[in-house]
Each structure stands twice: as structure tokens, then as C-alpha cells.
Amino acid sequence: MTATTAAATFTVRRGQGTPAPALPPFGQFINGAFVPPCSAETADVENPATGEILMQVPSGSVEDVDAAVAAAVAAKADWAARTPKDRSSLLLRIADIMEANRALLEALEAANTGKPAAVAEDDISSAIDTFRFSAGAARTFSTPGAGDYAENHTSVILREPVGVVGVITPWNYPLLMAAWKIAPILAAGNTMVLKPSEQTPLTTLKLAELIASEVPAGVLNIVTGPGRIVGNRISEHPDVDLVAITGSVGSGQKVAAGAAGTVKRVHLELGGKAPVVIFDDADLAAAAKGVREAGYWNGGQECGAACRVLVHESVAEKFTELLVREVSEISVGAPGAGDDVEIGSMISGAHYERVLAALEDVRKDGLTIAVGGHALAGPGYFIEPTVVTNVPAGAPITSTEIFGPVVSVETFSTDEEAVTRANETVYGLAASVWTTNSARSLSVPRKLDFGTVWVNSHLVIANEMPWGGFKGSGYGRDLSVYALEDFSRTKHVMYNHG
Template identity: 35%
Template structure:
């Protein structure tokens, strides 16, 4: 049991304003594994005030980028020493298989800290241009106080897509972890304090949706950075639009994996284990629409069904587990509802279905649907669980058409032995990222979506730019006396 009775505000551990608590439930045992204070609007007010003070009057935005980079590099080094702790906590609180936690949940955030610390030293914070009337200095300056609101599925990963570039830029941050996964944020707070990040630059308040909306609408916040559902993103965008507040939104996806007619199926299936089913299918960029050429459809169906049915489902703390439980009972019920819906729509369950793999824990059998049309709801709506739909296509143009026939535009992949052919297909798919014979999120390159998958980009230099304002300083020499 991990219990905390304070919030991290202003560089110190502060007593909460209210008496409510958040209980963290193990998705595997359905038992309480942690307890933290449930943040209130009053706690948010204190956190924003601390962030505002740190930004308006503190040293952080006034340090040179290299000085900030030194502090962030220290944080990255401290983080590296605690990777095992982060992996274990995230697996305990949300059910991610421990192998995935060791491979991605914990190390990727540390890589982001190191990447952005390095970028700070080489980024063009100022540049000189020739204006119409004389020389102009173009400066990049921090946007201000950032509200970072993160989901439960990859909590530290999403936290760092916001926190690392915001810190490099010179911003101060109020971080609101999801109520399902607040425990990892307490580990982060310890490291922030140990690394010597000045008071008020990072503040952490776990809370629910209503308190989150208070943070979004707070007049002391200059920018909102949100990852979560498209529905919640629309609400946040409307609030920010009314207030002309900057926002970046990384939202849902229904990514298509295009299997070409020349694909090596054995290698493709091995790659899709991660690309399609990472984190128990609870990933916005998961490749959940599998597009198969009509001439190889049955062959792909057999290979995909065999791969999915062979996955080890069980205790997420076991290194041999490939699929663990879903985060909450409501999420399990939602995914099972989609499985019922798929059957009602006329799709065929090729493997999996509604038989639960375990009596205890929020488990869903990894499921593949065949005979799926792209107009079915199971092909159009984000299920957020280990459910794949197999859709036939006629030729490359048809595959591109189906891939693009979606509300979303986050990720995608093409599986082929002809990499140039795959790149040609990828160029025609309207998504923010696309992989050839794999799908990963690369900290060096921009990540984000087209259409309803969001606004803006995270990671890479583009991710840093999202936390900067651009100022032009034009100089005109006085007339000669």
C-alpha cells in the first residue's frame, strides 16, 4: 500500500484543502493499492498561484537555456536511477504488463528529459533577420504557466511530453494526474525536488474531472496541454477558445495498419503484437484497424487470429505476461460492450469474445473481428482495449481510402517487403505519424494528429515550439543629428 497525505505545491509538501481521498485500485486484484488526497479547486488555486509566482518573479524563466538544461539533465539522471520503481508503480496502479513498463512506460520519459535537455543547448532561441526597415531579432520566449492534464494509460510518458519541453522553455507547470494513476506522480515530485527545480516551477495535484475543468479555466493559466479523449478535448478547446488561451490537444485514434500483398506475415504479426496491442490495447496510437489485401485476406485472418490467441494473458507483474487487465471495471464493461456491438453489427469473432480469461481482475479476452466493414462502429470508434478489426481492401488506392476514411488521424503503419512502396503509401495516409514495418513514438520527431486526433504536436523541436511565444524586436537607427 502506497499512501500519501500531501500535495506537491510550491516546492514543498502541502496539506490538502479538503478531506477527500482517491483510492487506487489494482486492476489485477481489485484491491486498494494506494491512497492520495483528492485535490479541490482551492488546491488548484494554490498550485496556480505558486506557478504564477515562479514564472512572474522566480529565477526559472530568467535562467539561460543552458542553465535550465543543467537542472533538467540532473532530473534525467535521477530518473534513470529509479526506472524500476516507476515501472513497478505504473504496473501496480493501471495494469500495464511489467515488461512493457520496463521497455516503455519508465524509460521513455527519461529519454524525453535527456533529449530536451540536449535540445536546449542547441535550439535557436534567438535569430537575426533582415526586416523591411532594418535588422530584426526574433526571440523565443516561454508561454507562461502551463496546465498539464494527463490520462491514466501511459501516465509518465504523457506527463513528460508536456513537462520536459515546458521546463526547457522556461515555463512553470501545474500537473494534474488522472485519479486512476496518481502514484507515479509522487515519485516524480520527489525527483523534481531532489534535482533542484526551483519552488513553484512544478506543482502536482491529483484530482477528478470537475477540478480539472477548474484548472483549464483558471485565469492564471496561460496554456493548457491535454491528452485524453476526443470528447474531453473538445470541451477543453471550447473553454480555451472562449478565453483565447493557448492549448495543445493529443486525443483519440483509430489507426490503420495496411498489410501489403507482399508482406512477410510472420514478421508482420510479430510487429503487430506491440503496434496493435501495446499496453493491453489502451493506447491512442494503437493500430487497431488491420487492412488486409483481398487476395490474402484468409491467410492474414488465420495468422492474426493465431498471434492474438497465443498471447499470454494474466498477472501484469509477471514478466511473461503480454496482455494484462484493463484499468477499471468501467473500461472492461465498455470494451465488452463493443464486442457485443460488433457481433450485432454482423462481424465475426475470429478469436476471443466475451468469455473472460480470469474470474478476478478487469480482464478482457484479446479479440479479433473478421468480416468487418469500415462503416461499422467497431471500425470507426476508439475501443481502447485489446480488440482488432480486420478489413479487406482491393488495391493500394483502396487501402489508402479506407485508412483515411476515419474521424481520426493519429498514427498508421504499412507492412511490406518494399520499403519505398510502403513510404509511398504512408505519404498518402493523412495521419500525424506512420511507420513502415513497425510503429513507435520517437522522442526526436513530432507526434500528434490530424482531424479529431488533436491540435498541435509533441516531441521533437516541434514539441518545444509548442511552449514558446515568438517576439520580433525591430531596430531602426535614429536619424543623424
């Protein structure tokens, strides 16, 4: 593949006079109210687009978690006894409250994450729809019919809540990932204790403030603080019946290890390195636009991002030209800089340095940076959208989750090679196939070892369909009725009528 380079000039557009976001109260949200933390320690919460400190939140302690779990335990019997209709009605009220406060939540999410307007708006819209879907699913959740499967004995399957669910959410989609957990967990009749990322807790706390008068005390509890303290205690707590995390593979391993001591169930939605397999008969212009959208969405800070392109060698040069042209036109900006901004900042100074270090490794490996590849000047943690080309099979970039605005391009010769190479990763979250051949569009997805495979699109998500991975990307499913199944248990009751 011939190297293709572009002399694109990226600058950061800045918002003018962006109003200060409405911040949540200080404290831990336990038993229906914000309460003083057990420790005096606090953590700064930063606006990564400017470097400003937005506010401080408590650095939670084991005692904070214990108080939250005690509140969830006290509330679980009453909440589990509610009818599906009652739980559904509450979830619909939460969705309506979020809709009424949409602008507030979007502004706060953008300020805490550096997201551009389009991403923040999509996050809040998707979170609202998650609650509405789960409200409906709560009322249609069914089990196999009763029947006689042994002579003179009638069997009935009861669907029950798990009990108290501990949740750990990530920094890349703070409110949306909280919604992905809160909605089905409550719909299934559980109570919960949630730890948001210490970097991005503000919209989750704000949601708690907005819905505090609607949710029964103790049903939803939120404890802020570091994973090594708050997350570990949630994972190992004997009164937590299941622990669910969206995060890195390393974080998932720690949660699973902590949960093993009490033999509790775990629900792991972990990292990804999504291959984008582009065959010689693909619509190359559409594929390039698809990678532009799905590879750089949320600045590439997305576990399903279209970050690893495998393109047939016969069309690689043409596709690369199209992709570089598309990426050269991407607009970079801070929140409030305009609705057309596509990429915001990295989430923190530490993550910014990690992405830049990965780009330096790319240079050391002798790979071609066709466009981008550098930090952007000014306040905040901005990095140019980047395309890396001439990537050989087995190069570190093909398997390392950079989690930034970086897409790599490698080539393949045969369908079998494409499938083998795509599957050569510890991750198994998502992939896409680009082809106009109907037989190939049916056969190749079946051979790819990923929980979601798109054909001629990438990163399109529907609340009705499950999301989750294989292999190192974890197990358990978010979204859809499968999420309610994950957060419930079945009990067989058999009646002797002989």
C-alpha cells in the same frame, strides 16, 4: 474472406509474493512541497489487476488549483530567466534520479495500472530518455538569425516561455505522458500545474517527491482530482497561459471550450483509430507479428495501437490465419507474473465493462470473433486478446476507439480503396503501411491523413521525432524540438539604426 477461428485458451498468470510498492505522500504538491488539500474529499486508487485499494489521494478543489497556479505565477519570472544550460542541468538531474529509482517507479506504475513488466520497464525507460532529450534540446533551441529585412531596421527574433502551462495527463501511460509534458515545458522556461488522471496519479506524485529538492519551488505543481473540477479550473484559469492535454476527443473538446474564454493556447493530443494497411506484396508473417506487438501493447489501451487492419483481399485469408495464430500465443498476466507476460489488465472496472460492451456489440453486428472475445475469470479486470474478422466497410468497429485488446480485420481491392477507407475516420493520429514495393512505400504514406505513418513497422517512437495528429486527434506536437516550439512563443524586436 473465409472465417478463421481458434480455440485458444487464455488464463491469467498471477504474481507470487509481489512486494508492496513505495507509495507517495498524501497531499497536493504545491510550491515545492506536499501540502494538505483544501477539501477533505478523497478518491480511492486501485490496483486493477487485483481490485485492491492502494491508497487514497485528494479529490482536488478549485482552491487547490488556484493555490498551485499562484505558486507557478510567482515562480515563472525567475525560472524563465535561467539560462538554457541551467534548465538543461536540472532535467539531467531529474533523469538521473529516475534512473536511480527505476525499480521503485516500475513497481509502482505496474501496481497502479496492471501493466506487465515489459510495458512498465519501457514506460520508465522512455520517460527517462524524454528528460535527457529535452535537456539537450533546451541548449540547441534556435531562432532565425538577426538581419535587416526593412531598410535601416534590424530585426531580432526572441524565443520566450509561454508562462504558466496547465497540463492534464491520461491514465494509460501515467508517468510517461507526464514526462512528455514536464520535460519540454520546463526546458522552454515555463512553470506548470499538472493534473494526473484520478485513476493513476501515483507515479507522478512519486516523481514529485523524488525531485522536490531539485526543482525550484513553484516551477512544478501537481493537483489530483476529477476532471470536471480540477481539469475545468486549469482550462479556464485566467493566469494559465496555455493548457495541454493528452486524452480522449471529448476531454480535448472540453479543455478547448474552457480555454476559449481567456483565449489561451491549447495543445491537444487526443484519440486514435490507427489503420494498418497490408498490401498483397507485404511480408505477411512480419505484418502479423507487428500487429501482435503494436495492436495489443499495453492491452490495446494505446491511442496509436494497430487496432484496425485493412488487408488486400488476395492475401486476407493467409494473413488472418497468421494473425490468429500469433494472438493465440499471447500471454496474459498480473504484475510480477514474469517478464514474458504481454498483456495486463484493463485500467478499471468501468473501462473493463466498456470493452466488454463493445465486444457484445460486435456479436450483435454478426461479425466473427476469430479468437478471444471474453472476460477472464479471477480478480482484476482482464479480457482475452481478441481478433474480429469479416468486418465490412463502414462497420462501427472500424471507427470506434475501443481502447482494449481488440483488433479488427477488413479487406480492400485496390490501392485507391485502401487509402480512402483508411482515411474514413474522424481520427488522424497514426497509421502504418506494409509493402515490399518501394514506389508504394513512398506514395501511400503521403496520401494518408495521419500525423505519423510507419512503413513495415508500427508504434516505434523516437524522442527526436514529433508525435501528434490531425483532424479529431488534435493538434500540437509532443516529443522532438517541435514540443519546445509548442511551449514557447516568438517575439519580434526591430531596431531602427537609420
